[in-house]
Amino acid sequence: MSNTNTKDTSSLLTIKDLHASVEEKNILKGLNLEVKPGEVHAIMGPNGAGKSTMGYVLSGREGYSVEQGSAVLDGVDILDLEAEERARAGLFLAFQYPVEIPGVSNLEFLKASVDAQREARGEEAVSSADFLKLAKAACKQVNLPLAFLKRGVNEGFSGGEKKRNEIMQMLLLQPKVCILDETDSGLDIDALQVVAEGVNSQRSNDRSFVVVTHYQRLLDYIKPDFVHVLADGKIVKSGDASLALELEAQGYAWLQPSDEEGQNA
Amino acid sequence: MTDQIDKALEREYEAGFVSDVESDTFEPGLDENVIRRISTMKNEPEWMLEARLKAFKVWQEMEEPDWAHVDYEKIDFQAISYFSAPKSMKDKPKSLDEVDPELIRTYEKLGIPLIEQQMLAGVAVDAVFDSVSVVTTFREKLSEAGVIFCPISEAIQNHPELVKKYLGSVVPTKDNYYAALNCAVFTDGSFVYIPKGTRCPMELSTYFRINEQNTGQFERTLIIADEGSHVSYLEGCTAPQRDENQLHAAVVELVALDDAEIKYSTVQNWYPGDENGKGGIYNFVTKRGICHTNAKISWTQVETGSAVTWKYPSCVLKGDNSVGEFYSVALTRGAQQADTGTKMIHLGKNTKSTIISKGISAGRSNNSYRGLVRMNPGADGARNFTQCDSLLIGDQCGAHTFPYVESRNPSAIVEHEATTSKVSDDQMFLCQQRGLDPEKAVSMIVNGFCKEVFKELPMEFAVEAGKLLEISLEGSVG
Numbered sequence A: 001m002s003n004t005n006t007k008d009t010s011s012l013l014t015i016k017d018l019h020a021s022v023e024e025k026n027i028l029k030g031l032n033l034e035v036k037p038g039e040v041h042a043i044m045g046p047n048g049a050g051k052s053t054m055g056y057v058l059s060g061r062e063g064y065s066v067e068q069g070s071a072v073l074d075g076v077d078i079l080d081l082e083a084e085e086r087a088r089a090g091l092f093l094a095f096q097y098p099v100e101i102p103g104v105s106n107l108e109f110l111k112a113s114v115d116a117q118r119e120a121r122g123e124e125a126v127s128s129a130d131f132l133k134l135a136k137a138a139c140k141q142v143n144l145p146l147a148f149l150k151r152g153v154n155e156g157f158s159g160g161e162k163k164r165n166e167i168m169q170m171l172l173l174q175p176k177v178c179i180l181d182e183t184d185s186g187l188d189i190d191a192l193q194v195v196a197e198g199v200n201s202q203r204s205n206d207r208s209f210v211v212v213t214h215y216q217r218l219l220d221y222i223k224p225d226f227v228h229v230l231a232d233g234k235i236v237k238s239g240d241a242s243l244a245l246e247l248e249a250q251g252y253a254w255l256q257p258s259d260e261e262g263q264n265a
Numbered sequence B: 001m002t003d004q005i006d007k008a009l010e011r012e013y014e015a016g017f018v019s020d021v022e023s024d025t026f027e028p029g030l031d032e033n034v035i036r037r038i039s040t041m042k043n044e045p046e047w048m049l050e051a052r053l054k055a056f057k058v059w060q061e062m063e064e065p066d067w068a069h070v071d072y073e074k075i076d077f078q079a080i081s082y083f084s085a086p087k088s089m090k091d092k093p094k095s096l097d098e099v100d101p102e103l104i105r106t107y108e109k110l111g112i113p114l115i116e117q118q119m120l121a122g123v124a125v126d127a128v129f130d131s132v133s134v135v136t137t138f139r140e141k142l143s144e145a146g147v148i149f150c151p152i153s154e155a156i157q158n159h160p161e162l163v164k165k166y167l168g169s170v171v172p173t174k175d176n177y178y179a180a181l182n183c184a185v186f187t188d189g190s191f192v193y194i195p196k197g198t199r200c201p202m203e204l205s206t207y208f209r210i211n212e213q214n215t216g217q218f219e220r221t222l223i224i225a226d227e228g229s230h231v232s233y234l235e236g237c238t239a240p241q242r243d244e245n246q247l248h249a250a251v252v253e254l255v256a257l258d259d260a261e262i263k264y265s266t267v268q269n270w271y272p273g274d275e276n277g278k279g280g281i282y283n284f285v286t287k288r289g290i291c292h293t294n295a296k297i298s299w300t301q302v303e304t305g306s307a308v309t310w311k312y313p314s315c316v317l318k319g320d321n322s323v324g325e326f327y328s329v330a331l332t333r334g335a336q337q338a339d340t341g342t343k344m345i346h347l348g349k350n351t352k353s354t355i356i357s358k359g360i361s362a363g364r365s366n367n368s369y370r371g372l373v374r375m376n377p378g379a380d381g382a383r384n385f386t387q388c389d390s391l392l393i394g395d396q397c398g399a400h401t402f403p404y405v406e407s408r409n410p411s412a413i414v415e416h417e418a419t420t421s422k423v424s425d426d427q428m429f430l431c432q433q434r435g436l437d438p439e440k441a442v443s444m445i446v447n448g449f450c451k452e453v454f455k456e457l458p459m460e461f462a463v464e465a466g467k468l469l470e471i472s473l474e475g476s477v478g
């Protein structure tokens, strides 16, 4: 199913003709996307278009099957890897709905994650003391009180706190490609700025972002290089930042693909 | 993901080796003569033999209980050997230098060095191998503080007044089928006496090892904390990996006199049998403590082993203002079955009890919490709080809760909370997405679930218990 001979080193993430389904329902129907180092791509699109599915398929969640196409992350074909191997290869997904893990402290969880990733890459482990410093700094950066490091992962966090916690994880894991799935949804303006600043502080020539959002307002803070519209499982339009403004004004209806392909039941 | 987890639960039992020691082992079978022979082997006074024979008569008239939520083949009590001891122990080694090095190596392999210099600082160990105690460390240091810590077989000879007064005072012979059997055939276990106003200067612990085939282990432990004293005690247990089931039927009695405090922790890792339920230890245990005025008994148990567990460490809160606690983690996987919980019997005024039970079921196992809280008419102002949480891994296992409350005092307050949750796909995926492999993910989620209980364990052992869960869950995800 994969097609790896097109190793394109100038690209951090290349998705080619990706078809994927869940529960025998085709969701992604020929998705193409190329993300170069340092770029920020915004993905917009109607509910149910397959935006979250894209994140899950790329990060290797169970229950999603790929029928066709390829996804290459920094030269590595990731679709045959286990979820944790993809994470260790540098893929990060900020969840639309972060889940709670009661009793497991944020700090313990973060340390275990960082340790696992460093070990897999053959890097030296970070000492507990050094890690604590890093974690405190990340916690401050996303404007969460330090007590959140001791609390259970997402346990009893508000919606906004959960989203900030996702960004904190991203700051510590230092991934190559970050997919943010509606990280801005449900945030007040202060939290939105925190999230945006978190992302902006991480923008660099060797890291890229795929930002799924419904709202232009996030893109006021995180300036995208490209904006794509994902509808019915594929990218139906791409443009620059101005496309987001257009979408805000006109909605998605004018972009919906025609019905000729029919709906796969 | 169920597949993944099932695979993950296939693990090695690290303590499953057999030690190559020559043993004197009784022929299988049980009658009065066998009991006389045990008593002779132990060099017991006449009164002890009489007590054993009386218990044997009582046992013969009792029936094996069948109310527990466990299912196993009937035990043939004539097919069991009731005594086995390494030959080298016959001459009663006077010091560690005289103990068979193979025995010392056995404990070393299990992570229990018996050479005092190598031991965890501040922990004294009584090592029980099949039916005898091999060695008890730090006895001299303890006796400086007036603390008696020795095999119960020795206490029967050297401290008959204490043994006569307290043995059977908390768990009477007739209490239940296995307790009666234990009274007739018990072989070794630990005896602890902490004098008035003394804080025991070290952690005390007993490590039980079953080695010989076809033998039962009948442990008997008695801990007496005199007025205003304090002791923390830990027991651990393992056995070789065998296809036949073996019986461990123990009785443990705790006596906390006025203002005394006993903390009793168990890390139970008997061989659990294979994935299909072949082999493993039947762990049928009676543990109970009595609290006099202002006294406190705290039971903490981490149960990961045994094919079948039947165990209810309990507190009789006799004295006013006394406190009973029960903190439990019970993990079952494969075909394991556990029916465990506690009884809190409130007799005195303003008595308090806390029960925190965490049951984790994986594979095709069955895990039941069974707990009784009884408020007697005299228990004015008594309080109980019970929290009972079950965690399911996969969808072929069972978790059951049987709480019984008997309140005969209107001023008593009983609170009960119960939850059942699953290790969810979402949690697993979050962990994996952050780079953790599935085994690490499950063990971390399970450890988090058990946190409230682990924090009750003595520090050195909390780490051990966490690791034990990790090993137990190894391979539970693919």
Ligand SMILES: Nc1ncnc2c1ncn2[C@@H]1O[C@H](COP(=O)(O)OP(=O)(O)O)[C@@H](O)[C@H]1O
Residues within 6 Å of the ligand: A022, A023, A025, A027, A046, A047, A048, A049, A050, A051, A052, A053, A054
């Ligand atoms: N586990 C699932 N089982 C069945 N259908 C699903 C499942 N997950 C997603 N879908 C369906 O796939 C489509 C795309 O969902 P999703 O990727 O969440 O959309 P978006 O994030 O763009 O709103 C929707 O029609 C949704 O109902």
Ligand SMILES: [Mg+2]
Residues within 6 Å of the ligand: A051, A052, A053, A096, A181, A182
């Ligand atoms: Mg979505």
